Amino acid sequence: MTRFGRRDENLPDLMAEAALAAMSDAGIERPDALVVAAMNPEEFTGEGNFGSLIATRLGLSTVPSVRVETATSSGVAAVYAAFAEISAGLHRSVLVVGGEKMTHLPTPRVSEIIGRSIDPHEKSYGTTMPALAGLITRAAMQRRGLGLREISQVAVKNHAHGARNPYAHFREPVALEAVMESRLVADPLRLFHCCPISDGGAALLLTAERRMVRIAGIGQGADSIAVRYRSDLTSFRATQAAAEAAYRMAGFGPARVDIAEIHDAFAPFELISLEDTGLVPPGKSGRATLDGETAIGGRLPVNTSGGLKARGHPLAATGISQLVELCWQLRGTAEGRQVSARVGLAQSIGGLATNNWVTLVEAVR
């Protein structure tokens, strides 16, 4: 993967940087197929026919490619498509590459483009992703008894992790007071509870051969794009269904998971997601975070990469970058932030939890 952050390169160059690194790491110069993920290059950078564009940029112009999109979880959707292609015996090796380039645009324009993943009726009320997250956060604070302190500690922890990751967008720690006193974005959600706008690319090479890390399980879960159609706001049905499917495929449960990458686009989502995936018992995620259980050195390190909060969130690169981090951790090459782990879980949220994924990866002995 590339370093995430404000990057001067164009999107195909960022994706090529990530793809070439993954191909060289795998020792495969020409994969059988290519799955490309970008959430909205048409609007962000004006690029179309994206699969072929990236294949050609990579010197793989005659390798068949498809582009996959499921809003902010597009990266893992591409991994799922590649996994299915290999499982079906269509190909032996598939390169997955995702990326987004956004920082060249003004923030309101970026928010508007990302906001198109919201139900049109709800969007007509001025709801943005932070607005929907604010609505969910207030409900979660009331119903789950989450406090501002627990929510803010997620951001503090992930910034501390990001400071140890050379690929992260933000490499400076933040103090709890700074998070709790940052300006209100969508009451009760504050600025430092929200992930940044980042550029970057990430890639994985999936192969039918036996390698150091394998995908043990992968599952998708869905929910209505209209938040008003949901009866429960304080847990995400799409994550729960995805986790169930992934655990079923893997043949083991959350007790085997040593490390997790969680979609903390908004800090309270990490707490909600830890419970939705069964990694932390219901109602315990706030306490576990305050007690350092989810920090590097804790029982279950979560977002050793810095998460979306500090590593950054170049939309379609994010889901792939979570798996890259888990691969490095399982292979013992996560310099500066290495933990001891055999099984990792990645959870990715598409839109406002309309299209979520849970992936389980395991070190092969």
Place this chain on the structure above:
Amino acid sequence: MAERLRASRCPRCRRIVVPPASLCPDHPVKMEAAALPPLGEVVTFTTLHSPPEGFRAPLHIALVELEGGARLFCHGAATEGVKIGSRVSVEAVDSVFYFSNIGFADRARLFWRRAGARGERVAAIGKSVVKGVFNRRPRGQD
């Protein structure tokens, strides 16, 4: 009292949604026209401090659950005094929903008007008062 709100009901699962939709969100079945009283409870709310283009800050948005279970997005003039579980009335102006907080007296009047027999009326007012007191405490509601 404001007008009833246009809604639609699924003939199969009886689910009601606002505004009306052509197909049920849970089945590909055509929905039937329905109407709901414009009264509900606040499920959650937020104030947006940097709203998108075309909206003025601060933008107050609430998710309100109507009687019957349908939820809808609303704008409001303020969220002062609003809590999760607060009773609100909803009005549609140019197809945009607005919520406003209703006090004890309004609530009693509304129940009085809606209730039928005398016994029911008294029970309804009692319920309304109890609800008002109950709403001051945090509730496990979402």
